[in-house]
Amino acid sequence: MVLKKYNINPDLALERQKCTFDIEEIINIFDGGKEKTSQRRKIEDVVLKSGLCHDDVPEECMSLKERYENAVRKSCFFSKLMKTELQEITGIEDFETPAIRRIADALFKDISPFLLHLGMFVPTIIGQCTSEQLMIWLPKALDLQIIGGYAQTELGHGTFIRGLETTATYDADTEEFVLHTPTLTAHKWWAGGLGKTINHCIVVAQLYTKGVCYGTHLFMVQIRDLDTHMPLPGIKVGEIGPRMGFSSADNGFLGFNNFRIPRNNMLMKHAQVQKDGTYVKPARHGKLTYQTMVFVRVTLVNEAAFNLSKAVTIAVRYSAVRRQSEMRPNEPEPQILDYPTQQHKLFIGIATAHAFQLTANWLWNTFKSVLSDMKKGDVGTLPELHALSSCLKAVCTSDAALLIEQCRYACGGHGYMLSSNLPYIYSFVAATRTYEGDYTILLLQTARFLVKAWEQAEAGKTVTPTVSYISRSLKGEKNSWRSTDEGIIKSFQAVAAGKIALCVKSIRDRMKSGLDYEDAWLLTTVQLVDAAEAHCRSVILETYCNEVRRLTKSSSDNVKIVMHQLVTLYLSYWTLQRTGDLLRYSSISEKDIDFMQRQYEELLQHIRPNAVALVDAFDLRDEILHSSLGAYDGRVYERLMEQAENNPMNAEPVNQSFHKYIKPLLQGKL
Numbered sequence: 094m095v096l097k098k099y100n101i102n103p104d105l106a107l108e109r110q111k112c113t114f115d116i117e118e119i120i121n122i123f124d125g126g127k128e129k130t131s132q133r134r135k136i137e138d139v140v141l142k143s144g145l146c147h148d149d150v151p152e153e154c155m156s157l158k159e160r161y162e163n164a165v166r167k168s169c170f171f172s173k174l175m176k177t178e179l180q181e182i183t184g185i186e187d188f189e190t191p192a193i194r195r196i197a198d199a200l201f202k203d204i205s206p207f208l209l210h211l212g213m214f215v216p217t218i219i220g221q222c223t224s225e226q227l228m229i230w231l232p233k234a235l236d237l238q239i240i241g242g243y244a245q246t247e248l249g250h251g252t253f254i255r256g257l258e259t260t261a262t263y264d265a266d267t268e269e270f271v272l273h274t275p276t277l278t279a280h281k282w283w284a285g286g287l288g289k290t291i292n293h294c295i296v297v298a299q300l301y302t303k304g305v306c307y308g309t310h311l312f313m314v315q316i317r318d319l320d321t322h323m324p325l326p327g328i329k330v331g332e333i334g335p336r337m338g339f340s341s342a343d344n345g346f347l348g349f350n351n352f353r354i355p356r357n358n359m360l361m362k363h364a365q366v367q368k369d370g371t372y373v374k375p376a377r378h379g380k381l382t383y384q385t386m387v388f389v390r391v392t393l394v395n396e397a398a399f400n401l402s403k404a405v406t407i408a409v410r411y412s413a414v415r416r417q418s419e420m421r422p423n424e425p426e427p428q429i430l431d432y433p434t435q436q437h438k439l440f441i442g443i444a445t446a447h448a449f450q451l452t453a454n455w456l457w458n459t460f461k462s463v464l465s466d467m468k469k470g471d472v473g474t475l476p477e478l479h480a481l482s483s484c485l486k487a488v489c490t491s492d493a494a495l496l497i498e499q500c501r502y503a504c505g506g507h508g509y510m511l512s513s514n515l516p517y518i519y520s521f522v523a524a525t526r527t528y529e530g531d532y533t534i535l536l537l538q539t540a541r542f543l544v545k546a547w548e549q550a551e552a553g554k555t556v557t558p559t560v561s562y563i564s565r566s567l568k569g570e571k572n573s574w575r576s577t578d579e580g581i582i583k584s585f586q587a588v589a590a591g592k593i594a595l596c597v598k599s600i601r602d603r604m605k606s607g608l609d610y611e612d613a614w615l616l617t618t619v620q621l622v623d624a625a626e627a628h629c630r631s632v633i634l635e636t637y638c639n640e641v642r643r644l645t646k647s648s649s650d651n652v653k654i655v656m657h658q659l660v661t662l663y664l665s666y667w668t669l670q671r672t673g674d675l676l677r678y679s680s681i682s683e684k685d686i687d688f689m690q691r692q693y694e695e696l697l698q699h700i701r702p703n704a705v706a707l708v709d710a711f712d713l714r715d716e717i718l719h720s721s722l723g724a725y726d727g728r729v730y731e732r733l734m735e736q737a738e739n740n741p742m743n744a745e746p747v748n749q750s751f752h753k754y755i756k757p758l759l760q761g762k763l
């Protein structure tokens with residue numbers, strides 16, 4: 094759609110005059126410096142000027158097939174643009190730049206069918222191939238001579254990878270693997286792009302050689318002919334059908350009938366099968382084939398932050414424009430943003446987007462540092478990364494989904510319109526809570542790490558920094574509540590420590606009563622999930638505070654004030670959400686809680702004048718927001734009417750169904 098130009102809505106113009114800080118300063122902080130902001134804007138200009146974002150009809154009015162075909166068209170031209178003009182701006186190796194991810198949303202209201210190619214296929218090649226394999230596949234994948242996906246999940250198993258049924262049996266005579274789908278439930282299911290788009294695929298299968306099963310390994314498989322795109326003989330492939338979102342990502346199914354691939358197509362960086370069929374197990378760590386999942390979990394924290402910032406921008410701008418009800422008799426209707434309950438719904442969204450973005454950046458740096466340790470042969474930091482990325486992926490995607498839905502509630506009926514974009518943003522983020530490891534499953538992985546850390550600390554061993562609070566707790570350090578940043582963080586750590594202690598106690602008590610470890614663990618899993626969530630909260634709170642302090646060191650006073658107001662709002666919000674836990678595990682009193690409640694309500698008032706400026710500081714162009722409610726000019730009603738008028742349903746004054754059915758019904762002739 095071409096966005097019509099309107100004058101700024103007067104309410105929104107007034108809001109912007111109230112701003113107390115330099116928006117550009119905050120934009121630079123989140124981009125990582127002035128130069129990065131300028132590079133990002135250049136990238137956005139190139140993509141927006143390319144004309145690629147244009148749709149003849151709104152995406153939501155297209156059929157599923159049209160949407161898919163439109164998304165393929167855009168993905169191809171966008172890929173070409175990335176290889177040409179964008180490459181000149183970003184530099185060849187800089188495709189990880191968040192700017193590319195951001196501007197991709199200007200093209201795709203839903204999802205690119207190429208998402209998994211960039212998001213999992215290329216990262217798996219990079220992380221799992223030997224250098225020889227890398228030289229074969231990486232240039233082709235980066236150049237889009239081959240397009241790939243990641244097929245791990247099956248109809249019968251997603252979570253439990255060890256339960257996957259697809260087999261890859263080595264045939265030493267021909268030096269090939271034979272891929273086979275032995276049952277209905279063994280069919281690969283869900284892989285993005287698999288349905289219609291990709292010609293190659295990373296397949297996760299149980300490796301058999303010399304009659305022994307060595308568990309799941311990764312294989313590079315060509316599934317379609319490069320010229321005709323027809324499925325290769327022995328391959329059954331197709332689209333799984335309509336779903337809540339991801340409509341243009343052609344999620345697919347895949348079955349193999351004794352399909353042969355060369356030995357070299359097993360990704361052999363960590364484990365190998367030699368020509369004679371001898372298996373060489375990974376030298377350093379048994380779970381290195383799970384590395385792409387860790388990578389994606391790390392990027393999903395960023396996705397949570399980015400998508401939440403879009404939703405809250407839409408809802409705050411809308412709330413500044415929307416007037417409803419009256420605060421006092423005969424007074425003009427106020428902007429709904431003036432209602433404290435509306436501020437309560439929305440300002441936590443702004444603060445959370447900041448908290449998650451800074452946590453995502455920190456996690457990304459942690460990931461890079463662990464990768465660099467691993468390159469030197471040290472896998473000692475991997476368990477902590479796995480525990481961190483698991484809980485942060487779980488909690489951030491889950492919180493973001495809830496807050497995005499809250500943004501929709503905040504927009505009343507109009508938020509329900511697809512043209513608001515809130516339903517799309519929600520359905521995308523709702524899926525992130527499930528895929529790449531379901532919420533509960535990932536928190537249970539973190540809980541394993543926490544229980545182990547507890548046992549190590551008990552044995553007097555040093556534990557990693559993110560769980561050092563466990564050692565303090567074991568030394569008997571009592572928590573005394575203080576309503577400062579550090580004080581609140583310490584109390585949240587005391588909550589986490591208290592919950593982990595109870596889990597350990599429950600497991601031990603259950604074992605004393607005769608249960609084995611597995612049953613004792615199983616019966617404690619409700620508490621374990623809760624403890625892992627509490628740990629994750631303390632990590633987010635601490636990271637957010639530390640990062641704001643670090644990044645605003647040389648900022649103007651006004652930016653420091655407003656960024657810190659949001660930190661305090663976030664800390665107060667979570668304190669009030671978790672009063673039960675804090676009363677149980679810290680020394681917080683009723684009086685302290687009253688104080689926090691008052692502080693929270695005062696903060697809503699302090700943040701109110703800067704609310705629109707704060708969402709402007711996410712610097713999200715209208716073309717990325719795709720929202721009739723959230724455009725920079727605030728012309729909500731004009732856009733809603735424009736969209737209604739463009740609705741293909743209104744192209745003819747009388748629909749044919751009137752003549753076919755309604756009229757005969759009215760006339761008693763049906």
Ligand SMILES: CCCCCCCC/C=C\CCCCCCC/C=C/C(=O)SCCNC(=O)CCNC(=O)[C@H](O)C(C)(C)COP(=O)(O)OP(=O)(O)OC[C@H]1O[C@@H](n2cnc3c(N)ncnc32)[C@H](O)[C@@H]1OP(=O)(O)O
Pocket residue numbers: 168171172193194197205207208209211212213243245246251252253254255285380383384386387389392475476479528529530531534538541542
């Ligand atoms: C042109 C277009 C432009 C577009 C531009 C866009 C750019 C792209 C940017 C970003 C977006 C990317 C989005 C990608 C979209 C993705 C879509 C979805 C994909 C998928 O969902 S893929 C499938 C994912 N599946 C899962 O996640 C399954 C979850 N299950 C598991 O991970 C495991 O089964 C398990 C961990 C639950 C259990 O595994 P297992 O039974 O093998 O292990 P355990 O016995 O439980 O544990 C043993 C031991 O291992 C440790 N462990 C487990 N996992 C790991 C790990 N990953 N790393 C390190 N260690 C691990 C575990 O802690 C245990 O340790 P201890 O014994 O306790 O010490």
Ligand SMILES: Cc1cc2nc3c(=O)[nH]c(=O)nc-3n(C[C@H](O)[C@H](O)[C@H](O)COP(=O)(O)OP(=O)(O)OC[C@H]3O[C@@H](n4cnc5c(N)ncnc54)[C@H](O)[C@@H]3O)c2cc1C
Pocket residue numbers: 209243244245246249250251252253282283284285339344524527528529530531532533534
């Ligand atoms: C939009 C979308 C895109 C996807 N893309 C891909 C892709 O590209 N490639 C790919 O391979 N996969 C993909 N997936 C699959 C995805 O990774 C899985 O759906 C996900 O990992 C969850 O696994 P599951 O479906 O088996 O759920 P299940 O494991 O069956 O979960 C169902 C419920 O059971 C619970 N449960 C399961 N096991 C346990 C346990 N041990 N303890 C306690 N509770 C348990 C879960 O918490 C959950 O509540 C995609 C999924 C979606 C929705």
